[in-house]
Amino acid sequence: MTTDLENQWKELRFGVEIEFIGGRPQELELLPGWIMSLDEKQIDETGMRSGSELKPPPLRWEDRGQLRIMLDRLAAQGAAANWSCGLHVHVELAAYGESILLPLLEAALRCQDALARLLESSPHRRLYCPPVAKAMAEAFRSSHDPLAVRHFGRPQSHRCGINIRPWFDIGTVEIRYANGSLDYGEIMRTVELCLRFVAAVGAGAALPDNPEELAAALNAPFGGYPPPIEPPRWFKERMWLEEAMIPVFTPLIAMLAPEAELHHILPVPDGLRTVIEFPGGEQWEYDWRPTASGWERFHPNERIQIR
Template identity: 60%
Template sequence: MWPKTVDWKQLKFGVEIEFIGGKPAELELLPGWEMSLNEHQLDETGIESGSELKPPPMLWEERDQIRIMLSRLQAQGATANWSCGLHVHVGLEAWGEQMVLPLLDAALTYQDTLQALLRTSEHRLLFCPPVTTAMRERFALDPSAQAVHNAGRPQSHRCGINTASWFDIGTVEIRYANGSVLVHEVLHTIELCLRFVAAIGAGTELPLDPQQFAAALQAPASGYPASIPVPRWYQERIWLEELLLPFLEPIVQKLVPNGEVHDILPVEEGLVLAIENSSGKRMKYLIEPPAEGWIVKRQLPD
């Protein structure tokens, strides 16, 4: 049922806390908490590090569990850097599938405002592309997860306001926040997301200015995870990936039909091409650049 007024503190939520360092396999977990050991972020040298910590669905009154787990993470030496994100899932049980279309409309209206308030690092926009009018139109005709799927690279198939998660786990996922293991930043982000979803669920219109937006929601106006610039080497890697993608797409489709490139990593023997299939399974292939076929446009100054 939509619209429907629901106290934001009565909405169940989850949060994906990405971090680097620490000893994730050894961390003592509270009941129901999970550690995803296959979701490695990158440390400052480019080595996969850390993991992703997730609680069970919880209510705001249970948030002290987050304080406990973040304290344990920090005691191990875990931190969050430019490669980490903070993703909040908010349960939509109070409204059901009728909430998806209003959330798409809200995304078209407020996604830039949320992005500005949460100070999303520019390089993280790959992981949270905008909802488009075309998605909204597709969903109106075909209310399915595929209608709100952003085709392209797996890093970018979930929008910043990700309504596809309704079809997986009954939530909307808000992906704009930068990474953090600081309790006040994590809780501020969760509170903002809960208040935002509750407001959209009630059919509330909100200001577009970020500070006025926060004030209308009675959410924190600041104290969110900081934007952290990427190292030069990582920026260069992304530029190289974007350059290679059009050339490698035929190989990708031959190796994994309907696959999507996860990443391209240069190694001594050539390139490691990581591809995800339609089920989310990742496969890696070692490939060699062609002996001919590249075009040298001009020499650049040293």
């Protein structure tokens, strides 16, 4: 890499997970190496699963025009980003190797909240990017075990907002705080911020814990990132119900599948559906209905694999 710190970030390859609703994702013409993850659907305004997740191959800064082409194609199909969508940026770590993982965790402990605030991460989406905890960093320092930085229990996602686990599979760090967007300028400002953040950590910079000071330290834009979008009232009520029912279903799930975690809860006709996740990522559904003596499962001999 060049010794010019200001330009080092441009030499790092990156990827973006672009979540969207609507459009016709199965028909979208893809540039070479691009992937449409048709099973990664979001939630539209009616509560239905919609859209998909679009991902490029590893790109360099000078390849960013590919993003504009694909975003224009999505827009032509009527695709959009709403409150259910996020934007996850992967930054390749090959220039640093495994030695950058601990500095990334230490940087997360110092300034992860500032980074989330700089990106204006929607409060309802913070569930999907829990913070790195001091105990995680300490456990990883002593073991270098990928499981040490896996988030267990609630919040819902096991992937932290600054997520180093992809290093062990694809050689990247994932930064998950940005809200969804199909706007080229907003996406590229987000990518630039993430590249500058990783380059600064790789150079040993001590980053501040204030959003404005962090932007200044990184020489990154202070604004212009994907704005937060307020979710509809029905979605917030669903989340309130889910949070209220977690203490009820956690012990029931522990009896059914001690090795699994409660992933989420949804209302269904006559009851509630719990989705549990096993350590390898496999998910199962159980439907429950209330009775005078407690909760009973629908179709107790039937389990539906959903991922």
